Amino acid sequence: MDSRRAPRTVIDPKVRQVGFFAPPDRSQSVPLLQNSNSPPSPPLSDLSPSGNSLSPVMIPPPRHLSDLSSRAVPVGFPPNRLLSPLHRFSGESVIPVGSYNPSEFASPSVGDFFEEKNAQSPGPRRSRGVGGSGKFASSLPAGGFELPPEVKPKSLTTVSVVSNLQPNVTEKVGEQSNESQDGRGANSKPLKEKTSKAERRALQEAQRAAKAAAKAEGNAGSGVANSVNTKAGKASKAPVQKKDNVSVAASEKRGGERMTDKDRKKDVPHPRMQFDDTSRVEKAKKRAVVKQTEVRNRVELFRHLPQYEHGTRLPDLEKKFFRLNSVHPAVYKVGLRYLAGDISGGNARCIAMLQAFQESIMEYSPPKEKALNRDLTAKLNSYVSFLIECRPLSISMGNAIKFVKSRIANLPLTLSESEAKTNLLSEINKFINEKIILADKVIVQHAVTKVRDGDVLLTYGSSSAVEMILLHAHELGKKFRVVIVDARPKLEGRLLLRRLLGKGISCTYVHLNGVSYIMSQVTRVFLGASSVLANGTVYSRVGTACVAMVANACGVPVIVCCEAYKFHERVQLDSICCNELGDPDAILKVQGREEINDLKDIANDENLQVLNLTYDATPSDYVSMIITDYGMIPPTSVPVIVREFRKDQILI
């Protein structure tokens, strides 16, 4: 952190080293980052450090911006000043303005630097990327760094790109930010063939001119745009790169806060669709792609939740395959797999969805005369509603969708289609890698420290994070026994049991009802979570609350493992207001026990209702500790993480 602060104070020379540099520098920079980041972060120390460590990544751009804009005023660009305060947050947008100040940035040396960088794009990008991930991971224990090799280039590019993206970019702002975006967008394309500098420049100019012209017709601020146009891309680029390192201005702080305020207002979770509101349900039905039959006897308490017959939907959907033009085949496939229950578990569902989005974005091209952001957002919305019809979204998926949408919304309009797409793809990749895969690794690192020799660890159902912890602890040679508690109707524990036995871990298998019997032998309870809500409530597979409660009654510590991207600002006290209903038939039939069929013949009796809940809410006082990628925290600290994490998500 110190090392990051230092360059900021000294403006020019160091900028080049840290921000972008020729290949020789790269070898230096990596160790430098590691030195600076890894030692000060012992896994536990972390909450506030992690917050801090993120802030250097995020805060600088706005600072620079204000810096620039304040400087710009005397130079005289009234249109910019007229732009709403939003501009302050959208650092990128104002940067071109800053770039007009020739005294500061337009030095030829900088320009040269740029050219050099462009020519050798893979090199610098990589190094920057490493820097970025290092920053991100600074709160993580040392082991958490290894990205899979193929991941690297992508996350790198994203880092450089991400810094451009600011929330709440208005169209105008986007317009003005073109230059910088153009240049950088081109750079950030990992696979772009090396066209000559001149060609590229020409291309950019042409695009810019076209867009600016189009804009100028309707736009009062066109003057600005024009003037921007006249400027060379080279000048515009420099500030962009610099903004990471420019010194802090107090005003920015304010700006940042305001942004979160505004953002907070915007992001207060919408009340969910209530399915006992008939008019809205009717409307939704008209829109629906999937024809859904409602379950016969719905449980009174849960009329507000969607509950559909399971069996009828799959064939129905399959038939419709060729008629569903609006849904991309990849999304369609994922939807079907949700419906069939092939993919379950928060992470798996989320990754599958994001990858489907990636695929659809790859093959996406906006219709003429439509802005990419808007059209793509609409497209995405239709995909999401399709997925919701297949299975209600998990909270983690909701967060991921929010992330993708914000990225789309913040795409500068000036980006060419392919650039925008690459940009998005790499953003999504980065989300998957950092928020899910890396986060799991970090959680494992933390959690393994809580496993001692001779422990008896209890887990419920099948959580991917917990499974990784157990396997890792086993690899480390720790001697422990695992108690797997399982419950109907999913019996996911059996699969986990199979996998653990395959690795040679000694297991005890118990049904949920027998948990009080076994709990006296247990020394730790590890649980997964679908989400952690802001009041510390752990929203997880139904039955988790029972296990946590019994553990609490027996004085056994309960450790919840959950990636921070699953945290949500919503609060919930019970498991009824918000939940997901599963297939009721799964309860009537007992898998593998055909002799139990008492309810089959009366399944249609109007007095019989069958309730198959999917989630429940574990009160925070049953939870001793939550292990997340930001470290090990008590449940009371969840709102802090939620706040930090959201900021981080927006500003990355």
Place this chain on the structure above:
Amino acid sequence: MLDTHALVHDFLNKLKRRKIEGSKGTAKLTAELLRTVISQQRIPNTNQAGALVDAIKAIGEQLVAANPVELAVGNVVRRVLHIIREEDLSLMTSAIGGPSLSVISDDENDVDRDDYPVLSAAAVAASARNALRAPSLQTLLEDMSHSAAVHHSSSSVDDSEEKTKSTDKNSRSRKLKHNVIETVNELIQDIAACHEQIAEQAVEHIHHNEIILTLGSSRTVIEFLCAAKEKKRSFRVFVAEGAPRYEGHILAKELIGRGLQTTVITDSAVFAMISRVNMVIVGAHAVMANGGVIAPVGLNMVALAAQRHAVPFVVLAGIHKLCPLYPHKPEVLLNELRAPSELLDFGEFSNCMDSSTGTGFPLLHVANPAFDYVPPKLVSLFITDNGGHNPSYMYRLIADYYSADDLVLQRKPAS
């Protein structure tokens, strides 16, 4: 004699093989068996009661050993022993107390008669069981055995008046046997009728539009709920299915057959649903002297959840389930592990269940306990066939039904 041996043996086998399940059925069969044993028992001229008690104890010990977890067996054996002692005492007092009849009977008339119109020893015993005797100064002052004698002397008054001075040994022994058998018959009837007795109280506990949660299956619970339904109470029942035996399905079917609105939920959803539940009503396997409950597996979880949400946790139990023992580590010692095949398919995991892993220990253990122990602090109320009781009151009920000499059925190894 041979007959009874064969019978006892047969019953023992059934118990050992767990052919008989359910505490009520077991209790009834045990009582019937003991009745035959008593009727077949040849009684010596002296110390008849002692001989009977010894015989019953010997059999009782075997029965308890056959299925130590089924506490109802021991309970019934103790009840029968208690009955024998009672009857013997009453006969003795009638024989000895003949001359002093006037004194005692006067006394007793004041204290007891007006409360309990006395018909026979059995009736008195039953009435004593069904309601508590009002504490009288006398009973408090007299020592324990005397008070018991006094108690029964009241009953013997009529008998002794009817058959005055029947000092003939033969008739006395016949009378003892006869009385005992009659009382045991009553016990059997009590056991059979405990459902109705408990169900009668349903209206007092279930109100309109309530939501009631139960787990597993219990005949008593079904009768209780249906009794409330018959009284035009409309309410809804959540039935947790009670894996791995899924008795909840049977219960749900029964309830639906009787027209109750029933919702079947998984066991895991208990915590989620309990916040909307007004009352938890469950059956029990046995009630211990401290007020703890040995219950079908899963109920401890339900009780904890109920406590968390301050939902009353009501246990229905016939008196025959009341066990005079104090539990120690009941969740292990009074538990039974059932076949793992109820949880896992042997075929699927057979390679993990043997000790072929080389370490000597199989990798996979499957625990399938049959019972849970619910500590007394989690129980709000017991409803028995003689009314509702607090868990803390259970020890006192025990004094009414069992004599202290019988609490330990096992004979000393020396003897």
